Amino acid sequence: MIISQKKSVEDILKFLENGKNVVITGCSECATVCKVGGEEELKEMKDFLEGEGKAVLGTIVLSPACNLLNTKKDLKKLKEELSKADAVLSLACGDGTQTIAKTVKVPVFPGTDTMFIGEIERMGQFEEACRACGECELGWTASICPITRCAKGLINGPCGGAKNKKCEVSNENDCAWIMIYEKLKETGQLQNMMELREPKDFQKSNSPRRINLKEQKKETAEA
Structure with missing residues (x-):
């Protein structure tokens, strides 16, 4: 699981200082488990931003945020809101935030810090387990x-x-x-x-990496 933590409200407000109309997105998987990007956290962020004078045009928990095709489909539900938005605040991990940025035409800002790939020791308690080397x-x-x-x-x-x-x-x-x-x-x-x-x-961990299962299957069949 990708473990994330909330960014400081000071950082978030700085990201959004030039925008008034905001759409907030979360993630149904890792970010929800980490208590940074589920329905509850989106509501809390909406209330906070509105208290700071922002207009939250819409919120959505993506399923999951890092699935490009699903994210494109889910964000169509907020097509009108996104057309009026100055920014999107993503409460998903860094991967999800980048996926969202590929699908919209307004600036996308992270509301979380992505920490590590880890295990759930118990609810609210996580430990780093893998560096994806x-x-x-x-x-x-x-x-x-x-x-x-x-x-x-x-x-x-x-x-x-x-x-x-x-x-x-x-x-x-x-x-x-x-x-x-x-x-x-x-x-x-x-x-x-x-x-x-x-x-x-360490060449195997050179970034960015890409895996294409269809190409791998084709190469195996041709070998």
């Missing part, structure tokens, strides 16, 4: 990510600076490699730590 290491690290969990992103064991099983960079975090060692030991896979791993191929 393009070359997953979980198959040999007992499904504990050394790129995300280790502050130094080490893939050939610990740095040696851990103390009381805590990371030397931040003692609030458990040492990723101690976690990996203990999990590998528990599952009978300690031999995984004996193999020297090659440096990561």
Whole structure:
């Protein structure tokens, strides 16, 4: 899940300082779960902006905001409102905000900060889990990510600076490699730590990346 947080109202008002008529969009998935872009948050933002003298012409929770075709379809419901709008305020993640910007002809501004790809520990509590590095290491690290969990992103064991099983960079975090060692030991896979791993191929994480499943299927069929 993409984890987002609300931007400060000061930032939002600065974005909208040259516009009076605003449309607010949210997202039915990640942003709703993160309590930044669901129906409740859109209503709160609408009330706030109207209190600041803005005219909110319409609100919509997109399903989801990052789906280009769905977003185009959903925003047709606000065609008239968008034609009169000076700006769109997106309460989706950065991906959703960029998708919306592809479909409208007015400035689109983010109302959230996109933080990380993470897991839901419990409602309202999230932890970073993946950096989308393009070359997953979980198959040999007992499904504990050394790129995300280790502050130094080490893939050939610990740095040696851990103390009381805590990371030397931040003692609030458990040492990723101690976690990996203990999990590998528990599952009978300690031999995984004996193999020297090659440096990561960072070309696989060059941005922007694109995946086309139809092209992949065609290439596979031709091979």
